[in-house]
Amino acid sequence: MIEVVIDERCTGCGTCVDACPSDVLEVGSDGKARIARQADCQTCLLCELHCASDALFVWPDCEAPAGITAAQALASGQLGAFRRNSGWGEHAATHSNQHWRMGSIFERARLQAIQIAAQKSAQATSAQAEETTR
């Protein structure tokens, strides 16, 4: 769930407030984004992706808040990691979108499964042969 907004990074632009599909965030009276309805968060991570100043931190547990503090989020080294891996904004040149490889990765998995099944059946056959020889 969304855990914390890093106030010193938040510019109050409101992009995350607009982008949240569950309407969890709002801009507070201090001009910073704040978590208004945490229980509605569905842990989709898209607020992080849309925050150009990497001021939001989502923890992967989706059932209940984990109580992560701003200091913990900053220390994690994970602020902005999702946006970086996605190649958004300034990361476009260094982190290209490799999603197109997905089909071939699935195909590798399918072939691996066939190979493993063949190995297993060969082992079973040789074990059976051994049993018969005894």
Next chain:
Amino acid sequence: MSQTGSTDVLVIGGGLAGTWAAIAAAREGAEVVLADKGHCGTSGVTATAGPGHWWVPPEARDAAVADRLKRSLGLGDPDWMRRILDLTWTSLPTLRGYYDFSTDDEGRPFYRGLRGPEYMRAMRNLALAQGVRILDHHPALELLRHGDGSIAGASGLALRGERPWTIRAGAVVLATGGCAFASRLLGSATNTGDGLLMGVEAGADLSGMEFTNYYTPAMAGTNMARSMAYSFARWFDADDRELDIPNGPDVTPHLARALMAGPLFCRLDRVPEDIRRVMPQVQPNFVLPFDRKGIDAYRDRFEVTLHAEGTVRGIGGLRVTDQACQTQVPGLFAAGDAASRELVTGAISGGGAVNSSWALSSGQWAGAGAARLALGQGARADALVVASGRAGLRPARAEGPVDLKAAVQVVRDELNDYGRNIFRRGATLAGSIRRLDDVWIDLADHARGEGRASLRTREAAALVAAGRWSKASALARRESRGMHRREDAAGPDPRFAARQRAGGLSTVWTAFEPTGAQAEVA
């Protein structure tokens, strides 16, 4: 103060199907309003995923359709399959300039698969460029009808300021997504079946609602349901004994049985080294829970769960009755996961690819059809209309407190539970129906909310309604076919080689379609 307005076409839902619908309607010259419960661009299951499409070159299409038709187990339709293959092939390249298509290792543009956040960002921008007016955080709560039964628009709630809205329209497209039955499936929190409930209240019916038992693995405690990396997985029980579970399309029942016996663990140590290196840039959200929790995904053993997909990668939804995806209600069109996908998937899941092609295609057909209808007759904005919403909006008896959390929990218990939903039996299904009926009666008789609470009340009603249609359909299909698995009726029965309709509110009904041509391919 309430907002009111009128338009030619109103599209409800701004995910993959809704945006394609809005764009197609605008291209026909219609004025289009798109109302999204969340934010068009992040709403819906596409935005968190990475949909491939059913992408087949013209010369290979006959073979692809023949193969898919065989696997549809008697419920598919080859003409609809061809139609979505054709339209997918010509539509995706039109996103150039909005989506930064990758080139493959040979330098050819790769159109087939698009990453979700970038795909939906592109769709939003294209819709805006076509002049579509987007209303974010504007959930629809009910449809409006003319005296002759045709659709006249919709009413809902603007979340900011909690103000009601009413939009009169010449035609409405329901693109509200599938119903994930309140599971923790990634991206599905707003997919509560609202369109199914609104559609049935307005006179539409459903098809394929028994096919609601597709599941996807995720790290326990997280919603990160992804199938790619897990297709390399080795599976272990609590004592770290490796389980003999072969990966492949039929892995779910094996994983479910293991989970019913105790905690289930996984190792991804068979993922090849080169794939590990590119994974963060292929699927950035997959690696995130591991990185944050300090788990080495490819070395450490970690606990996993299965998340129910309901009708998302299940199949059922509103039944379309013509080539423009109109329902049996004049002026009401259905697209994407809100519509039944049996025509193109039959009794097995459309997975990501066929479902995405269906969303892209049904969206455009529905949008264009709605535009032609609306431009032909106008919005009739002065005609008297009737509001069609019932449960959660207009209680049948005295308004009173209803425990919505408890109601949603019953839906989770009955529709997500592995034993009850994957390994189905007549007696268990009948028990689920009784419990869901009790919750429905309470909701329909007494529930009503104001502001945001009105949305939560309607969502609960829609979840329960969709659950009742699913269980009734599963009970009536006394056989096993495709994903629908009856432990008390193994194997397909030729008498049931037909699509099954469902509907009804106070009393749920189901009816098999006359077989005819369908029986020949069963």
